[in-house]
Amino acid sequence: MTRGPIALSLFWRTFILLALLLAGGIFAWVQTLRALEFEPRAVQAAQEIASLVNLSRAALRYSDPIDRVAVVKTMSDQEAIKVLPREPGDTWEPFAVDRFTRRVGNELRSRLDQYSILARSVNGQPGLWVGFTIENDPYWLQAEPTRIQTLTPGTWFVWVGIALGATLLGSVAIARLINRPLQELSFAASRIREGEFDSRLDEDTMTHEIRQVNMGFNRMARELAKIEEDRAVMLAGISHDLRTPLARLRLEAEMSVDDEEARRNMASDIDQLDAIIDKFMDYARPGETRLEPVALAALVEREIAALREPAEIRIESKLAIDLMVLADETELGRVFGNLFENARRYARDADTGIARVEVGYTREGPWVVVSVRDHGPGVPPARLSQLTTPFYRGDTARTAATGAGLGLAIVDKSMQRMGGTLELGNAVDGGLVARLRLRRVP
Numbered sequence: 324m325t326r327g328p329i330a331l332s333l334f335w336r337t338f339i340l341l342a343l344l345l346a347g348g349i350f351a352w353v354q355t356l357r358a359l360e361f362e363p364r365a366v367q368a369a370q371e372i373a374s375l376v377n378l379s380r381a382a383l384r385y386s387d388p389i390d391r392v393a394v395v396k397t398m399s400d401q402e403a404i405k406v407l408p409r410e411p412g413d414t415w416e417p418f419a420v421d422r423f424t425r426r427v428g429n430e431l432r433s434r435l436d437q438y439s440i441l442a443r444s445v446n447g448q449p450g451l452w453v454g455f456t457i458e459n460d461p462y463w464l465q466a467e468p469t470r471i472q473t474l475t476p477g478t479w480f481v482w483v484g485i486a487l488g489a490t491l492l493g494s495v496a497i498a499r500l501i502n503r504p505l506q507e508l509s510f511a512a513s514r515i516r517e518g519e520f521d522s523r524l525d526e527d528t529m530t531h532e533i534r535q536v537n538m539g540f541n542r543m544a545r546e547l548a549k550i551e552e553d554r555a556v557m558l559a560g561i562s563h564d565l566r567t568p569l570a571r572l573r574l575e576a577e578m579s580v581d582d583e584e585a586r587r588n589m590a591s592d593i594d595q596l597d598a599i600i601d602k603f604m605d606y607a608r609p610g611e612t613r614l615e616p617v618a619l620a621a622l623v624e625r626e627i628a629a630l631r632e633p634a635e636i637r638i639e640s641k642l643a644i645d646l647m648v649l650a651d652e653t654e655l656g657r658v659f660g661n662l663f664e665n666a667r668r669y670a671r672d673a674d675t676g677i678a679r680v681e682v683g684y685t686r687e688g689p690w691v692v693v694s695v696r697d698h699g700p701g702v703p704p705a706r707l708s709q710l711t712t713p714f715y716r717g718d719t720a721r722t723a724a725t726g727a728g729l730g731l732a733i734v735d736k737s738m739q740r741m742g743g744t745l746e747l748g749n750a751v752d753g754g755l756v757a758r759l760r761l762r763r764v765p
Contacts, residue, residue, distance in 0.1 A: 334506075338498040345490040353483060365423060369430030372466065376435060376453050379406055379464055384457050409454055409461035415442035418451070504533045508540065520548035569593050612651040612740045616764045619646045619655075619693070623682055626659040636667040636678040646684065647764035648691050654737045655761075661730040662695045662757055670699025670754065686763065693759040701749040710747055711735040731757075 383406065418441035419425040428441050431453070440454030451466045511522035522544055524537035576589040620642040627638050648655075663680065670678040679698045684691055702710065710731045731747070738745045738759060746758040 334498050334502040337501055338494050341494040341497055342491060345494060346487060349483065349486045349490060365426040366430055369427050369434060372427075372451070372453060373431055373434040375404060375466060376439075376455055376464055379404065380455060380457055383462075405463075405465040407463045407465065409463050413445055413463075414447075415440070415445045415452060415454075417441070418443045504528065504530070504537075508536065511540065511544075515544060515547065520544050520551060569597055612654055614649050614651055614741060616647045617650045617652050617655055618644075619648050619684075619691070619761075620644050622652065622656055623659055626656055626663060629660065630663060630667070632667060635671060635676065636663065636680060638663060638680040638682065640682045642682060642684055642693070646691065648761040649764055650741045650743070650761055654741055658734050658737050658759065659695070661734050665730045666695070666697040666699070666755075670697035672698070687760075689763055691761050691763045693761065694756055695759070696750055696754055696756040698754045701753055701755050702747075704749065707747050707749070711745065 419428045431441060432439055435453075435455065440452075442452040442454070443449065445452045445463060445465075448465075453464045453466070455462055455464065507524060511524055514522045524540050526534060526538050526541065528534050528537065573590060573593050576586050576593070580586040580589060620640065623640050623642060627633075627640070630636060666678045666680045670680070672678070681696045682693065683696070684693045686692075711734070712732065731745075734757070735745045742762060744760045746760070748756050748758070750756050
């Protein structure tokens with residue numbers, strides 16, 4: 324079984340895209356700033372070290388031998404700089420180990436002289452060591468290595484972390500701001516779908532496009548409310564306007580037609596017209612439902628007893644007495660009545676003329692799945708999805724259909740009103756199975 328792609332809500336999609344965009348911008352700026360600050364920092368570090376060396380050289384050059392010791396001691400105490408004689412046996416490690424230190428070394432040599440030595444350690448003592456000469460006497464100047472260090476990874480991490488945190492907060496705020504009008508539109512549309520036409524959206528919003536959409540939606544809601552009102556008025560008059568002449572026809576047939584068979588056929592046709600009117604009324608009635616706990620077994624027994632032609636159908640119910648579902652009792656009764664009538668019409672045995680129906684159930688978590696299975700010829704799999712289409716009749720091999728083609732369409736629509744689902748399929752050993760998924764009452 325293949326699964327479709329995971330669908331993200333608009334909020335999360337907007338948030339992720341904004342976060343990626345802003346995070347990419349932050350990293351691009353970090354790389355740009357590192358590249359731009361590389362050269363100035365290297366030059367500044369070289370200038371600072373060169374100034375220390377030149378000042379130290381001048382202080383020692385113009386001091387007499389007796390005062391040189393005091394000058395060196397003062398420099399060491401106040402500036403953390405040591406000046407030591409350079410011995411021929413000193414061992415040292417080169418200072419240049421990466422691109423930045425090589426650039427600092429080149430800049431220092433250009434500001435001092437070509438014979439200057441830069442080292443990261445001398446005789447095993449780490450530090451920033453600069454070798455220079457005063458009147459042909461070699462010296463070492465030891466300074467703190469922090470004077471020429473670049474920004475540490477920890478500093479970059481703190482800066483980038485703060486920027487990313489601000490980016491995420493900003494993305495949440497922007498995504499929520501963008502998504503709010505669409506959430507309101509989605510909620511209002513869901514209420515319209517449920518038959519509540521009093522939803523109104525803000526027509527004074529600052530965004531021109533959203534304002535136009537909201538105005539169009541409100542106009543559509545008003546038109547739908549008017550159509551619903553007109554439909555209610557029309558449905559109220561259908562029963563009287565159509566059933567009154569049918570009643571007169573039945574009375575005239577009983578009084579004026581002498582032939583018993585003709586009178587019986589006319590009465591059957593009138594009953595069929597009356598049943599078709601009931602189907603149209605059921606399908607076109609408003610979608611308001613009142614969900615409450617319903618005793619399923621008692622409701623099914625009541626619908627079995629109300630069948631018009633009980634001699635043509637036999638129904639075996641295997642429902643538990645205490646089984647309760649959350650549904651509209653009238654709608655659910657209409658569902659089972661249409662399923663039983665559909666089986667009576669289309670699933671009768673060719674030899675006995677009787678339709679056999681079995682009603683069972685299973686529990687699936689918070690749901691109850693009720694199965695209504697007949698033992699008729701079934702329906703070709705390619706046509707199962709069309710059975711709930713209004714005015715569609717199944718394969719003519721099942722029967723010579725005389726209904727309006729609305730029975731299963733009414734069942735499907737009623738199940739949707741109650742928050743359930745209808746699934747149609749063929750049983751393994753023949754016959755049509757209708758599976759009704761209803762919410763179970765704990």
